[in-house]
Amino acid sequence: MVRVVMKPLISKIPLVGGLQIFFLNNPSIDFNLVGAADILDMPGFSDILRRCIVEQVSKMMVLPNKLSIKLSDEIPTVDLRMPEPEGVLRIHLVQAQNLMKKDVSMLGKGKSDPYAVITVGAQQWKTKHIDNNVNPRWDFWCEAIISSKKSQSLQCELWDWDPGMGIQNDDYLGRCSLDISQVVRFGRLDTWQTLQQAKHGKVQLRLSWHRLSTDVTELSRALTETLLIKTGDLSSAVLSVYIDSCKKLPNARVQSRPDPYLMVTVGKKTENTAVQLRTDDPVYEIGYSFLVQNPEIDTLDVKVLDQKTGSQLGQLFYSISALLKEKDLTMLTQPLMLQKSGPESKIILSLQLRILKEAIKEVDIDEESLEAAVSEPSPPTPSPSVSSAATDTTDGGASHPRPQSAAPADPLPAQPASSGDTELKNIEDSVQDDASQRSVPEEIIDKEVDSPQENQPPSGRDSPKLIHRTSSLTTSAGEAGLGRILLSLRYSMQNQTLYIVVHKIMNIPLKDPTNVPDPYVKLYLLPGRTKDSKRKTVVVKDSCMPEYDEQFEWVIPLAELHSRQVEVTVATHKGFLAGSPVIGQVVVHLNQYDFREAKTLWFDLMPETSPRD
Incomplete structure (x- = not known):
């Protein structure tokens, strides 16, 4: 995504003093070589040429670099070209687990020699490679200067190092991405990210966001913090x-x-x-x-x-x-x-x-106004239910059962629950909980989703006009008695990417106590159902209540989003109900959700309707 900033405003034509043009993150550049240059379009040379072009574009106009154009002599050039960092992102790449084995030996066993490449805009770092290890631990520290905390993202790519010249000899182990705005929201974040474009693997990142200050008294604290970390290369x-x-x-x-x-x-x-x-x-x-x-x-x-x-x-x-x-x-x-x-x-x-400054949670204007609303609640106003997937909370603080919608879109709920102080305390506790931090990219899972009410009748005014399968309130085993699955859905407009987090499954029926299922979840994009769109969680052994907290992503243009569905199938390695490996299935129709905010929902598992692999 390219951004154009027109600043400052002036009273004469052209009304702005200058332009700043830049990419938020490294762009994807593709081209075909023709004519005499076609000789360079060959393995090795082609990769080197493309990499050189991307590097030059990054140095010119990928944050923190900007292409500045002065439009008026009244404006000092320093106003356009003086860097304006918003803060510093401190990155601690801890370790990775369960990486793919790319170096296969004669005996059928294999390992990888993994290293990581971390990218934030035009800034890039590379770790050392660790020989023969699919569970490497790097403990690598770096710091990125951030110029747009709401728009930039962190990319982490893992590679298997192989002898030879250049990266073209190395094998790809997967990648993950994280919006920096998520770290800004919490101040500190310790998260496990599932690797994409890989069969399996995950990576642990510990991140902290540091704002910038002109207060000299902050310097002693900043220096003390760098000494405690003991890496010797961190900044104050x-x-x-x-x-x-x-x-x-x-x-x-x-x-x-x-x-x-x-x-x-x-x-x-x-x-x-x-x-x-x-x-x-x-x-x-x-x-x-x-x-x-x-x-x-x-x-x-x-x-x-x-x-x-x-x-x-x-x-x-x-x-x-x-x-x-x-x-x-x-x-x-x-x-x-x-x-x-x-x-x-x-x-x-x-x-x-x-x-x-110290890494603390940033409080924006919306949160401050919310705290004021909690301290002085307004009279209750009825609010009709929009969807059967969730029940709403009234302005006055009276809450209704929410068996389906399990999480707010922001760190604080849009409206207070029955007890404002208790709700705020639960939210703060959940920020410190590692499990909640690793589960959803841009939201916190509300505590009440852990135990859905089994026989709780819906409120009269919460009765929906449109009934979805996700709205079963009859039993925690779901409408078909096959159990329920908790999913989080989010779409990033910036990256044109759909994110789905598989949290857990509840109440898988146990027909035979001697044959406890080994459940896993596989996901496909519909229509098409190609192998490229397949995603799969790990297998949880002997469990009817498995927990995964694994995130998956698909690149989908916004124009196609509402014509796509996601098929979610829960299966077991042991066979289920007369030998079938499928326990249950649900198809998530993306056109039924407003992706301006993240959703965390319970879905009832239904009998299989789509063909198996």
């Missing part, structure tokens, strides 16, 4: 640098103007600007962001180099601690004298320092 602040230009540089050779470029370094990260040809007054107008481990001792190092000769034309050492004494930790555009250069050589730049 973010430095944004905007370099406007250099003035009166010396010549590298007699009677020859230099071709200067800048090498900007903070800590272990170095950025190089473009080369300005044959000038001693180069203009760069470029911004960078750097993670700073300790602002009290770290420095900004800027070297001015000549491309022709490789000689140094000047250098600037700037102690970042000086910004701690500036107002708002900001140094506005001003010239600084270059060292080891001409007598009047200078560099014009702006600097901005921000301190990482």
Whole structure:
């Protein structure tokens, strides 16, 4: 997805001072080579060429990089090109489990040599590979500067390392993705993500979101936190640098103007600007962001180099601690004298320092207004039921049975339950519960779904006009007596992806106490029912109440979403009811749900209607 930001607004035509154009995440780029270039369209060369093109696009206009276009001379260029990070995402890739075995030995056994590639926008990290292990533990830490917390996502790809040159020799082990907005919501998140495009496997990620502050008192806490983690490479602040230009540089050779470029370094990260040809007054107008481990001792190092000769034309050492004494930790555009250069050589730049705040749950305006509503409840107002899959809660706090809809779309419920304080406490407890964090990408499972009421009659005003199979309130074993399955449904407009989480199954009938089923769940996209759309959970041995908490995803264009269905089949390896492996089945019609918010629903298992594999 590409985003265009028009800012700032001005009173003259063209009404905006400039444009910022950028991709939120790395785009998918595909092309065909024709003519003389067709010689490069061969295995190995083609992959390298495509990867080089993607890397160049990332450096140019994938966050945090932006393509800035100035439309009015009234607007300072620094307003468009100074980086504006919203926060830092701290990533801890802990481990993976049950990965596919890609290196098969002569005896039929096999292993993999897995490594992970983590991508956030144009930022990418790669772990070391671990030999002969399908349950690797990396304990890998990295940090990503986030420019759009509501839109960016984290991608994690796993590969099996094989000897040879380049990634084309490595085998794919699967991938997972996570919206950063989910981490922002909770502050910290410890989650197991099921690998997609893989037969099996999952990966554990521990994530924390750190906002940025101009409060210097936050620095001691940030430094203490990095010392406790003991990795040695974590940051406590973010430095944004905007370099406007250099003035009166010396010549590298007699009677020859230099071709200067800048090498900007903070800590272990170095950025190089473009080369300005044959000038001693180069203009760069470029911004960078750097993670700073300790602002009290770290420095900004800027070297001015000549491309022709490789000689140094000047250098600037700037102690970042000086910004701690500036107002708002900001140094506005001003010239600084270059060292080891001409007598009047200078560099014009702006600097901005921000301190990482503690990772806590962010409270938005909606949640604050909700808390006010809980403290001062309004008179009850009847609310008709929209769907039989859930019953609604009135504005005044009176709640009705909700045997089907098990989760709200936000961390706090849209309307208070019978006791506001108790409901809020349960929600806070569920945020800390690992099981709830790993279950649904963008919601928390409400406590009451764990035990659906068996003989609870529906309220009169909750009687639906449209009856779905998911609305059975007769028994917790379901309408057909085959049990019930709890699913979460979510659609990401940004990624054009449908997410389904299989949580658990309740009350699978036990016909023979000596033959307890080994249930698993398989899912297909309809129509079509192809092998590519098949997803399958792990097998739970000897259980009539299995729990999975596995997430699956399908890429579906929004235009096709409401014409698709998902077939969910519960089966067992032991055979069931005269030898059939199928316990029950349900078809989820996606056109019956509003995917502007996530849904968590109980579905009754019905007798099999679709053909088996």
